Amino acid sequence: METKAEKAKAPSRRTSITDVARVLQVSASTVSRALSDQQDISKATKARVRQVAHAMNYQPNLVAAGLRRGQSKTLGVILPHLSGAFYPTVLHGIEKMASQHGYQVLVCQSHDEVRCEQRRVAALLAAQVEGILIPVSATTLAEVNHLAQVQQAGTGLVFFDRAPADLPGSAAVLLDTYNGAYEAVTHLIKGGSRRIAHFAGPQQVSTSRNCQEGYLAALRDHQLPAREELMYPVSPSCSESGRRGMEYLLKRAYPPDAVFAASAIPLVGALAVLHERGVQIPQQIALAGFSNEPFTTMTQPHLTMVDQRAEQMGQSAVRLLLQLLKRNSQVNHPNVFLKPELIIRDSSRR
Numbered sequence: 001m002e003t004k005a006e007k008a009k010a011p012s013r014r015t016s017i018t019d020v021a022r023v024l025q026v027s028a029s030t031v032s033r034a035l036s037d038q039q040d041i042s043k044a045t046k047a048r049v050r051q052v053a054h055a056m057n058y059q060p061n062l063v064a065a066g067l068r069r070g071q072s073k074t075l076g077v078i079l080p081h082l083s084g085a086f087y088p089t090v091l092h093g094i095e096k097m098a099s100q101h102g103y104q105v106l107v108c109q110s111h112d113e114v115r116c117e118q119r120r121v122a123a124l125l126a127a128q129v130e131g132i133l134i135p136v137s138a139t140t141l142a143e144v145n146h147l148a149q150v151q152q153a154g155t156g157l158v159f160f161d162r163a164p165a166d167l168p169g170s171a172a173v174l175l176d177t178y179n180g181a182y183e184a185v186t187h188l189i190k191g192g193s194r195r196i197a198h199f200a201g202p203q204q205v206s207t208s209r210n211c212q213e214g215y216l217a218a219l220r221d222h223q224l225p226a227r228e229e230l231m232y233p234v235s236p237s238c239s240e241s242g243r244r245g246m247e248y249l250l251k252r253a254y255p256p257d258a259v260f261a262a263s264a265i266p267l268v269g270a271l272a273v274l275h276e277r278g279v280q281i282p283q284q285i286a287l288a289g290f291s292n293e294p295f296t297t298m299t300q301p302h303l304t305m306v307d308q309r310a311e312q313m314g315q316s317a318v319r320l321l322l323q324l325l326k327r328n329s330q331v332n333h334p335n336v337f338l339k340p341e342l343i344i345r346d347s348s349r350r
Contacts, residue, residue, distance in 0.1 A: 015058045023052055035060065074104050075321065076124035078134040080112040080162075083237045084265060085293045086310050087135075090160065093314025094133060101322060103130075114139045118146040125149070131156030131321045136164050138202050156324045160317040161308075162205055163335070171324060173317045173336040177207045177290070180306040180340030181214030184288045185260050187304070187342060189222050191350045193258035193286055197230040197249050199242060199270070201262035208236075211262045211290060230256055234266040242266025246273040258282075258348070261289035264296055264305060271299055287347040301346035309338045 017035075021028040026045075034041045034049035041049075075098055079087045091107065098105050106129060110117035117137045124132055132150055136159065140147075144167045150157045151169065159172035188196055198215050201208030212231075219226050229252055234241040245266065249256050250273070261267045267289045271281070279285055281301055292307040316336050 015056045017058070020049065020053050020056055020058055023056070024049065072128045072130055073102055074106060074127070074129045075318070076127070076129040076132045077105055077107045078117060078120045078124070078132065079107065079109050080135060080137055081109060081237060084291070085295075086291050086308060089310035090314040090317075093311035093316075094318050095314075096311075097315040097318035101318070103318075110134075110137045112138045114141070114143050118143075121146045121150060125153055125155060129155065130325060131158065133158050133160060133317050133321060135160055135162035138205050140164060141204055142166065156321045158317050158321040158324065160313050162207055165206065171320055171335065173313055173320060173338065175207070175308050175313065175338050175340055177210040177340070178214040178217075180290065180308075180342070181211045181260070181262075182218045183340075183342050184290075184304070184306050185215050185218035186222070187344065188258045188260060188286055188288055188348060189218065189224065191258075191282070191286060191348060193256075194224060195227070195230060195254060195256045196224070196258040196260055197232065197256035199234040199245050199259060199261035199263070199266050199289070200231055201234065201236050208262050215260055234261070234263070236263035237265055239265050239269035239272075242269030242271075243273050244269070246270035250277065250279075256285060258286040258288070261287075264289050264291040264293045264303065267303060268295070268299070271303075275300075282346070282348050282350050286350065292343055297345070299347075304345045304348040305343050307341040307343055309340065313338060 017028045017031050021031045024031065030041065030045070031049050034046045035053065037046065077091065077094055079091065082088055095105050106124065106127060108120045108123070110120055114137050117140060121132065132155060144164050147157065147164065147167055157170065159170060161174065163170065163172040163174060185196060196219065198212065200212050203209050203212065216226050230249065232245040232248055234245050242261070242265070246269065249259070259270060267287055271287065274281055274285060281287060288304040290306045290308065292305040296303040296305050316338065320336055
């Protein structure tokens with residue numbers, strides 16, 4: 001014979017406090033106080049409420065409870081994509097730090113497209129997250145109204161990896177890509193390279209632009225010319241673009257003796273072409289790039305890379321966001337700059 005609790009189960013929808021109260025024939029506030037172990041409720045009543053709540057598979061709505069306290073204890077994260085290891089590793093750092101401070105994380109993707117980013121921002125604001133962590137999409141450019149609305153709503157906003165150029169009062173955790181690129185290209189020059197090509201990322205993205213500026217500065221400071229024919233645009237998440245770039249460079253009258261890439265994945269395509277052509281690495285062409293992906297130690301040879309401090313970036317972004325929420329202000333917060341690390345491997349070690 002079915003008990004009252006079993007009869008009251010509603011598999012088609014989530015069990016509420018009201019459902020539990022109806023079965024016990026008490027008020028919803030009594031159930032709520034019993035489940036939160038309030039002192040004005042007897043031990044017998046607490047035990048009975050917990051027994052029925054368990055039988056009815058009642059799960060507390062933590063978001064609703066947080067909103068009643070004026071806090072959702074939820075952070076939103078919008079990533080451009082989840083390909084490669086960089087953004088997933090940043091996300092690991094975000095979730096680790098958020099969890100330590102009692103926050104849960106909602107994650108979505110913009111697919112590197114501003115219209116999608118706008119929809120994701122609207123959805124997170126509707127979900128009443130306390131803060132949003134985001135690297136802007138590659139197509140956001142000057143379209144920052146949706147990001148300004150986050151600030152106007154009083155929701156915390158912190159950028160990481162990529163930040164818009166013209167959003168007053170914004171806070172960001174960024175890698176010093178300029179000096180990372182400068183150090184990597186200087187390393188190639190000290191190894192004997194003189195015609196260093198550059199696989200350039202999309203220049204509307206600040207990290208790619210800073211990377212290219214660091215590359216050019218290193219050439220200039222070592223009295224080497226910046227040759228336009230040695231600069232090839234690639235898609236950061238596409239190895240095929242690196243293959244096309246390497247084929248293009250090898251057709252030049254004077255091919256490069258080194259390649260510095262703004263991203264690791266295009267180097268995989270370039271490496272395949274060099275192996276197919278029998279080009280010796282690094283004796284004939286040395287390779288180095290940004291983003292210390294796990295696969296860079298699985299290639300032959302292992303690739304020299306600039307490590308982007310991915311997990312540290314995620315943790316620092318959450319830490320900065322929580323500081324903003326505590327101060328309840330979005331104005332005049334300094335950016336956090338992380339120092340990159342050049343990891344030298346066989347692809348450039350002559």
